[in-house]
Amino acid sequence: xxxxxxxxxxxxxxxxxxxxxxxxxxxxxxxxxxxxxxxxxxxxxxxxxxxxxxxxxxxxxxxxxxxxxxxxxxxxxxxxxxxxxxxxxxxxxxxxxxxxxxxxxxxxxxxxxxxxxxxxxxxxxxxxxxxxxxxxxxxxxxxxxxxxxxxxxxxxxxxxxxxxxxxxxxxxxxxxxxxxxxxxxxxxxxxxxxxxxxxxxxxxxxxxxxxxxxxxxxxxxxxxxxxxxxxxxxxxxxxxxxxxxxxxxxxxxxxxxxxxxxxxxxxxxxxxxxxxxxxxxxxxxxxxxxxxxxxxxxxxxxxxxxxxxxxxxxxxxxxxxxxxxxxxxxxxxxxxxxxxxxxxxxxxxxxxxxx
Ligand SMILES: NC(=O)c1ccc[n+]([C@@H]2O[C@H](COP(=O)([O-])OP(=O)(O)OC[C@H]3O[C@@H](n4cnc5c(N)ncnc54)[C@H](O)[C@@H]3O)[C@@H](O)[C@H]2O)c1
Numbered sequence: 160x161x162x163x164x165x166x167x168x169x170x171x172x173x174x175x176x177x178x179x180x181x182x183x184x185x186x187x188x189x190x191x192x193x194x195x196x197x198x199x200x201x202x203x204x205x206x207x208x209x210x211x212x213x214x215x216x217x218x219x220x221x222x223x224x225x226x227x228x229x230x231x232x233x234x235x236x237x238x239x240x241x242x243x244x245x246x247x248x249x250x251x252x253x254x255x256x257x258x259x260x261x262x263x264x265x266x267x268x269x270x271x272x273x274x275x276x277x278x279x280x281x282x283x284x285x286x287x288x289x290x291x292x293x294x295x296x297x298x299x300x301x302x303x304x305x306x307x308x309x310x311x312x313x314x315x316x317x318x319x320x321x322x323x324x325x326x327x328x329x330x331x332x333x334x335x336x337x338x339x340x341x342x343x344x345x346x347x348x349x350x351x352x353x354x355x356x357x358x359x360x361x362x363x364x365x366x367x368x369x370x371x372x373x374x375x376x377x378x379x380x381x382x383x384x385x386x387x388x389x390x391x392x393x394x395x396x397x398x399x400x401x402x403x404x405x406x407x408x409x410x411x412x413x414x415x416x417x418x419x420x421x422x423x424x425x426x427x428x429x430x431x432x433x434x435x436x437x438x439x440x441x442x443x444x445x446x447x448x449x450x451x452x453x454x455x456x457x458x459x460x461x462x463x464x465x466x467x468x469x470x471x472x473x474x475x476x477x478x479x480x481x482x483x484x485x486x487x488x489x490x491x492x493x494x495x496x497x498x499x500x501x502x503x504x505x506x507x508x509x510x511x512x513x514x
Pocket of ligand 1: 168170199220241362
């Protein structure tokens with residue numbers, strides 16, 4: 160690993176802490192510092208694990224430039240965010256904007272000042288909601304399927320690719336991410352910043368503090384584990400909405416490869432997600448959770464759609480997969496099993512957060 164002083168913002172969160180621990184394990188010669196304001200409930204549980212691995216924790220906030228004074232940084236992984244697509248709906252968007260947009264600018268300034276390479280975790284939520292929900296689909300027995308022969312560019316049965324149109328509304332959350340991506344591109348162009356943007360679909364796995372508005376896979380397994388009720392909300396209330404997901408271990412393999420071969424990926428934007436073969440509907444997820452936990456829970460049906468919800472999202476990551484030659488290791492069953500075992504092994508710590 161060419162990078163010796165790595166800063167991970169949001170490094171106590173799900174993605175940040177997993178990347179920090181795995182990078183430290185694979186590259187013990189690199190100094191890893193994580194910064195986090197511990198806003199996300201459950202992030203505090205990472206601190207013990209980070210410390211035990213020899214990773215330095217700084218309690219700081221990316222909204223404050225003063226918190227970002229570091230002596231040396233040669234790689235910045237920007238993983239801090241308000242990651243909920245519902246953020247700002249029915250309330251002030253201030254925290255969302257100040258963290259996801261202004262905070263990202265502050266992080267980019269750190270990278271510029273130190274001449275550090277940077278990797279920005281963006282989201283599939285940059286793609287406009289009305290275009291996605293307007294795609295041709297079929298309703299199958301347990302899920303909605305995207306059809307081939309779409310008129311919208313970048314859409315096929317393989318999912319949504321990078322050339323999908325971007326000119327309509329996408330949620331306040333998605334907009335903070337797209338606006339940040341645009342500023343990253345300007346820093347690359349104007350200052351010669353080395354940067355990669357990864358637009359991720361749903362990421363999941365152990366140490367995600369799943370809640371109703373973010374982290375649905377973990378939430379679903381946890382509610383089964385703790386025998387609590389759930390609801391299928393929207394699109395007829397039958398749980399046919401589909402998402403693809405990528406296991407955090409597979410995302411790490413992708414990011415590690417990008418970091419080790421930075422110049423090959425530099426200045427580019429990649430969709431990174433599980434794809435059609437790693438997609439499930441809520442109904443299908445329920446069956447996997449029942450199998451893993453041995454529990455069946457009550458699931459209510461709410462027909463009305465929820466704001467910002469999508470009938471389906473499948474990430475078409477062909478650009479990244481062809482360039483990298485990677486394929487994903489963890490399918491839906493394995494992923495649910497990993498989450499189940501993590502909850503079982505850490506039940507006392509996780510119950511107050513996930514139940
Ligand atoms: N998890 C997913 O499914 C997913 C999908 C696509 C993109 N992403 C992106 O990946 C990144 C990581 O998401 P995650 O799933 O780990 O979320 P997370 O909530 O688990 O982690 C984010 C961390 O950022 C911290 N944070 C929030 N505001 C901060 C601030 N102002 N200053 C410093 N720290 C702050 C939180 O305390 C938390 O620990 C985010 O940028 C998110 O938008 C996540």
